[in-house]
Amino acid sequence: MTVMVQIKSLRKEFGPILAVDDVSFDVVRGEVLGFLGPNGAGKSTTMKMVTGFLAPTAGTAVVCGHDVKEEPIKAKAKIGYLPEGAPLYGDMTPEGLLKFIAEVRGIPRSKRKAAIELAAGRVQLEGVMRQPIETLSKGYKRRVGLAQAILHDPDVLILDEPTDGLDPNQKFEVRQLIHEMSGEKAIILSTHILEEVGAVCSRAIVISRGRIVADETPQDLETRSRHYNAVRVSVRGGAEKLVAELKRLERVSSVESLESANGVAECRVFPKPGASIVADVSQRLKDLNLQVDGLTVEPGRLDDVFRSLTKPSSQGGDA
Amino acid sequence: MKGLIAIIKRELAGYFITPVAYVFIVIFLAMSGVFTFNVGGYYERAQADLQPFFNFHPWMYLFLIPAISMRLWAEERRVGTIELLMTLPVSEWAIVAGKFIAAWLFAGIALALTVPMWITVNWLGDPDNGVIFASYIGSFLMAGAFLAIGACVSASTKSQVIAFVISVVICFLFLAAGMPAVTNFFSSWAPDIVIDTVTGFSFLTHFDAITNGVIDLRDLVFFVSLIVLALAANVVIIEMRKAA
Numbered sequence: 001m002t003v004m005v006q007i008k009s010l011r012k013e014f015g016p017i018l019a020v021d022d023v024s025f026d027v028v029r030g031e032v033l034g035f036l037g038p039n040g041a042g043k044s045t046t047m048k049m050v051t052g053f054l055a056p057t058a059g060t061a062v063v064c065g066h067d068v069k070e071e072p073i074k075a076k077a078k079i080g081y082l083p084e085g086a087p088l089y090g091d092m093t094p095e096g097l098l099k100f101i102a103e104v105r106g107i108p109r110s111k112r113k114a115a116i117e118l119a120a121g122r123v124q125l126e127g128v129m130r131q132p133i134e135t136l137s138k139g140y141k142r143r144v145g146l147a148q149a150i151l152h153d154p155d156v157l158i159l160d161e162p163t164d165g166l167d168p169n170q171k172f173e174v175r176q177l178i179h180e181m182s183g184e185k186a187i188i189l190s191t192h193i194l195e196e197v198g199a200v201c202s203r204a205i206v207i208s209r210g211r212i213v214a215d216e217t218p219q220d221l222e223t224r225s226r227h228y229n230a231v232r233v234s235v236r237g238g239a240e241k242l243v244a245e246l247k248r249l250e251r252v253s254s255v256e257s258l259e260s261a262n263g264v265a266e267c268r269v270f271p272k273p274g275a276s277i278v279a280d281v282s283q284r285l286k287d288l289n290l291q292v293d294g295l296t297v298e299p300g301r302l303d304d305v306f307r308s309l310t311k312p313s314s315q316g317g318d319a
Numbered sequence: 320m321k322g323l324i325a326i327i328k329r330e331l332a333g334y335f336i337t338p339v340a341y342v343f344i345v346i347f348l349a350m351s352g353v354f355t356f357n358v359g360g361y362y363e364r365a366q367a368d369l370q371p372f373f374n375f376h377p378w379m380y381l382f383l384i385p386a387i388s389m390r391l392w393a394e395e396r397r398v399g400t401i402e403l404l405m406t407l408p409v410s411e412w413a414i415v416a417g418k419f420i421a422a423w424l425f426a427g428i429a430l431a432l433t434v435p436m437w438i439t440v441n442w443l444g445d446p447d448n449g450v451i452f453a454s455y456i457g458s459f460l461m462a463g464a465f466l467a468i469g470a471c472v473s474a475s476t477k478s479q480v481i482a483f484v485i486s487v488v489i490c491f492l493f494l495a496a497g498m499p500a501v502t503n504f505f506s507s508w509a510p511d512i513v514i515d516t517v518t519g520f521s522f523l524t525h526f527d528a529i530t531n532g533v534i535d536l537r538d539l540v541f542f543v544s545l546i547v548l549a550l551a552a553n554v555v556i557i558e559m560r561k562a563a
Contacts (some may be wrong), residue, residue, distance in 0.1 A: 077408035087399030103325035
């Protein structure tokens with residue numbers, strides 16, 4: 001496992017505001033790191049420091065062995081970057097822009113055409129290569145931004161909200177592209193769409209108020225949810241005693257009764273941390289001789305975890 | 320170096336894919352004509368030279384050059400493309416110089432399109448071509464100095480309007496420093512050294528010296544060092560904004 005990006009105690013102050021507070025992590029080749037957090041948590045600021053657009057107040061980042069403070073040009077050469085909102089020169093055509101990027105990035109003249117065709121092909125830009133960028137739809141603009149980021153086949157890809165504002169089909173395509181490229185690169189992407197993390201990321205970092213509050217796989221993150229391994233039960237008749245009976249189970253922490261209609265009662269049974277309760281619940285239902293309509297084990301809910309990790313009270317309330 | 324050339328090419332092409340270049344060139348040429356023939360009394364003077372033409376250059380540049388320079392950085396910052404540009408593997412110097420050189424070349428193209436005037440004056444009479452050549456050099460250098468100041472101002476704001484107004488004001492101060500109104504103001508009370516220093520910063524003083532046909536090294540050094548200084552300030556402003 002080659003470490004491609006090392007982020008070392010990055011810190012950024014904007015006047016009196018502390019935007020990023022001592023953030024450190026490593027990203028290895030083959031990893032797709034999802035950077036999560038509410039708006040203003042410091043995701044973009046961290047990315048801007050890694051890509052050399054902003055100078056850190058303290059700390060540094062090392063990209064493929066090049067410190068962004070000491071050797072910014074060498075570090076930048078290793079990175080493909082899609083800034084937030086994919087800003088582009090509107091009066092240029094995608095072809096003109098990609099030629100310019102290829103030239104600045106020092107792709108040899110003989111390989112330029114092939115590199116541009118490959119990148120444009122990967123994001124399906126072929127039909128619009130000669131239209132001014134400002135006349136393109138949002139989806140196409142984003143693709144142009146992605147094409148310029150992958151043009152020089154960088155070792156490190158940094159994508160700030162790559163799917164923001166895209167329709168579901170376009171989101172799917174972008175995720176597909178990220179997935180295809182993930183093998184030989186280290187990819188960092190920021191998002192606040194949680195389903196995306198489960199879909200493309202091999203690791204998730206949650207950042208809140210400039211600090212890392214979680215760093216694990218999306219699956220592990222799910223297990224933090226109180227919904228993880230919760231059991232949803234619906235029964236016919238005998239609803240009155242259902243809740244009370246289930247509460248008595250040893251490994252159950254609480255029971256929440258949901259709406260009941262047409263004689264069908266529903267409730268959600270939460271396990272004590274780490275426990276699996278589906279067997280216990282179904283045994284008890286059998287003992288009670290209730291007519292079971294449905295019994296499902298729930299997956300963890302990332303939005304649940306996200307909220308509990310990033311809500312102000314969990315941070316000691318220093319703001 | 321590759322990056323510098325790529326940036327110059329992109330910036331220069333940028334003028335011509337939008338109407339900016341054509342509007343600018345047409346206005347520049349039209350104003351040159353009006354000032355030379357109507358206001359400057361070209362025919363009435365009955366002299367075969369381009370003095371009336373060059374006399375108005377400082378005043379045309381005062382408004383036209385900030386119109387070119389105002390968008391150099393302010394527009395990139397407003398649209399956000401500055402993030403794309405500054406994360407490319409090139410030095411800040413290359414980006415600052417690339418933008419400036421492209422703008423300067425563009426001003427040079429507009430200036431070169433006035434060459435028919437030079438040809439006309441040769442057809443009508445027998446001018447001192449050395450003086451005219453020197454004047455073109457002087458005019459080009461002065462345009463560069465205006466541009467470098469304008470670029471520096473543009474780097475410190477998001478708003479093109481603010482960039483334009485402040486550039487005009489600063490450029491006007493550089494022009495006015497050599498005008499009689501200013502020198503008279505100082506001469507009543509200040510020692511000669513103050514007056515010399517103030518007029519020494521005047522574009523008019525140096526430009527007039529060149530248009531008289533004498534390319535003095537001091538006048539060249541003045542414009543070139545002003546350009547370098549303004550570009551260095553431009554780099555510093557860019558770096559400060561990065562650290563902000």
